[in-house]
Amino acid sequence: MWYQVTRVRQRAVWSWHGFVHVWQTEGSLMQWVVANAVFAVLAFVLPLSGAERGMLLMGGIFILALECMNTAIERVVDDISTAHRAAAKHAKDCGSAAVAVAGVAVGVGWVCVIGGLIW
Template sequence: MWEQIMRVRQRAIWSWDGFWHVYKTEGSLVQWLVLNVIFGALALLLPLSAGERGMLLMGGIIILAAECMNTAIERVVDDIGTQKRDAAKHAKDCGSAAVAVTAIGVGVAWVSVIVGLLR
């Protein structure tokens, strides 16, 4: 039992180290964090159902996760080599696209919820 607790603890430390690295090195994560605070407050202030509120808050967190994965892709690609390669560019562009598509999805959710409030 104690060993399992220590494994969970170690995984949490590694996860926090990864998030902290992205926070320190990627300005886009800071921008997403600021937007999460703003839109999170809006989600808490608007008269939304628990499901709507949860979906919107979760969407913001998923964008942060996508940004962390994008950074991981960039680090691995850069570690392999710094020369310009088509495959490296494609990998980085696909990671960036994942963040953009996630953000678009959350934007669609916000528009849907706001339109529902206006009806």
């Protein structure tokens, strides 16, 4: 039992260390956090259903997770070699695209929800 509690605690610490690393090294994460804070306030101010609010907040948090994964991809690629290689560029670009596509998806969600309020 205590072993499992210790393992859960260790995983939480490791995850926090990873998040702090991304926060300290990737300005884009800070931008997404600020955007999430602004939109979280909006999500709680607007007359949204719990499902709408949850979907929008979850989408924003998902973008943060993808930004962490993108950083992980970049670190592994750079650790293997700093030489310019087509495959390395593609891997980094694909990670970046995942963040961008998620951002668009959350934007679409916001447009749909706000559109529903207006119409």
